[in-house]
Amino acid sequence: MEVTTSSPVLPWKTRIAISVASFITDFTRRPNGTVNRRLLNALNVKSPTYPDPFNGFKSYDVTVDRTRNLWVRIYLPVTQDSEPAHLPVIFFFHGGGFVYMSADSRNYDAVCRRFCTKIPAVMVSVNYRLAPEYRYPAQINDGFDALKYLDENNKKDKLLPDYADMSCCFLVGDSAGGNIAHHVAVKAAGFSFQQLKVIGLVAIQPFFGGEERTESERRLVKAPIVNISRTDWMWKALLPDSDRDHEAINVSGPKAVNISSLLEFPATLVVIGGFDILQDWQRRYYEWLRSHNKQATILEYPTMVHAFYVFPELREAGYLIGEIRQFVHNQMSALSKGVPFVSM
Numbered sequence: 001m002e003v004t005t006s007s008p009v010l011p012w013k014t015r016i017a018i019s020v021a022s023f024i025t026d027f028t029r030r031p032n033g034t035v036n037r038r039l040l041n042a043l044n045v046k047s048p049t050y051p052d053p054f055n056g057f058k059s060y061d062v063t064v065d066r067t068r069n070l071w072v073r074i075y076l077p078v079t080q081d082s083e084p085a086h087l088p089v090i091f092f093f094h095g096g097g098f099v100y101m102s103a104d105s106r107n108y109d110a111v112c113r114r115f116c117t118k119i120p121a122v123m124v125s126v127n128y129r130l131a132p133e134y135r136y137p138a139q140i141n142d143g144f145d146a147l148k149y150l151d152e153n154n155k156k157d158k159l160l161p162d163y164a165d166m167s168c169c170f171l172v173g174d175s176a177g178g179n180i181a182h183h184v185a186v187k188a189a190g191f192s193f194q195q196l197k198v199i200g201l202v203a204i205q206p207f208f209g210g211e212e213r214t215e216s217e218r219r220l221v222k223a224p225i226v227n228i229s230r231t232d233w234m235w236k237a238l239l240p241d242s243d244r245d246h247e248a249i250n251v252s253g254p255k256a257v258n259i260s261s262l263l264e265f266p267a268t269l270v271v272i273g274g275f276d277i278l279q280d281w282q283r284r285y286y287e288w289l290r291s292h293n294k295q296a297t298i299l300e301y302p303t304m305v306h307a308f309y310v311f312p313e314l315r316e317a318g319y320l321i322g323e324i325r326q327f328v329h330n331q332m333s334a335l336s337k338g339v340p341f342v343s344m
């Protein structure tokens with residue numbers, strides 16, 4: 001696909017939101033590799049839970065492990081119709097360079113509400129621990145442990161309603177969350193859960209990298225939200241003692257896990273934006289999946305920037321939800337479970 005303009009065309013509302021987010025990012029991260037967490041917490045606008053039906057959904061938090069403050073926020077769709085027979089369960093990992101945001105950040109809470117009502121699906125948004133306070137692999141362990149916890153305790157503690165179908169789980173994440181979703185998928189594919197089965201992975205503009213500077217990293221120097229100075233800083237926050245060819249970063253390089261033998265690795269949808277410096281790494285990831293005989297699809301939005309889908313005013317943000325809905329539908333049909341479409 002061809003990009004016809006050299007810089008992205010975005011509405012003012014989006015531009016302002018991006019400028020504010022970029023300013024906060026650069027203002028709170030320090031040259032010595034720490035962040036001003038107190039200021040960040042003060043600036044992170046949070047959403048409450050809605051235990052009573054509100055705008056077509058309800059939400060509540062569940063503690064996974066108090067000792068490391070690991071919890072998930074669960075979203076259930078609510079309609080006038082009778083309860084669905086079964087709905088897919090989507091484990092969601094928010095973006096933010098492994099350093100920023102939380103499951104209750106207002107923008108990601110809004111993303112989960114939209115997914116919940118529009119797919120429709122039971123959403124489980126994981127509040128994994130952040131770098132640099134917690135380094136790799138804390139984020140991936142937290143993600144995987146959230147899956148394990150729900151698998152082991154859901155029935156006993158009635159964490160999710162009966163219609164939440166644990167045999168139809170999806171892992172969805174954007175940016176750093178896309179990286180986490182991938183690594184959790186690898187761990188899950190090698191593990192025997194009681195009921196839980198991961199049947200799809202959606203890596204939305206996943207944050208991958210490497211020592212090499214790719215063509216898109218060199219070309220898109222003016223791209224908003226992510227640039228090389230910022231990504232280099234984030235990788236150091238996550239993995240201070242490693243270069244960027246670590247297997248967690250350069251996922252498809254020679255140090256990567258050999259996923260050929262992971263027969264349970266799920267079908268994957270890789271979402272790419274034409275104004276995202278990370279796109280070359282994401283394409284390599286897609287090709288790497290294919291070369292290991294994994295079912296993978298690439299979805300490109302040539303005019304979109306990194307993190308576009310958190311801005312609901314962009315038409316493409318709406319299109320992407322439609323595509324993810326279709327992907328979920330297809331994976332469930334492949335299991336001949338049909339799809340529980342609820343009127344919207």
Ligand SMILES: *[C@@H]1O[C@H](CO)[C@@H](O)[C@H](O)[C@H]1NC(C)=O
Pocket residue numbers: 030032034
């Ligand atoms: C990093 O810099 C901040 C602010 O300048 C300081 O408070 C903090 O102690 C430093 N941390 C380390 C590990 O050097």
Ligand SMILES: *[C@@H]1O[C@H](CO)[C@@H](O)[C@H](O)[C@H]1NC(C)=O
Pocket residue numbers: 026221227228229230
């Ligand atoms: C990345 O963006 C920041 C903030 O605009 C800027 O200070 C920095 O020079 C940029 N880095 C590169 C490599 O373009």
Ligand SMILES: *[C@@H]1O[C@H](CO)[C@@H](O)[C@H](O)[C@H]1NC(C)=O
Pocket residue numbers: 210211245250252253254255256284
């Ligand atoms: C990083 O990945 C690229 C391919 O995507 C590869 O050429 C390079 O050798 C990798 N480095 C390591 C050490 O994995």
Ligand SMILES: *[C@@H]1O[C@H](CO)[C@@H](O)[C@H](O)[C@H]1NC(C)=O
Pocket residue numbers: 258259260261
């Ligand atoms: C990966 O595993 C497959 C099957 O287990 C094997 O055939 C292949 O040679 C391995 N690839 C590498 C690079 O080790």
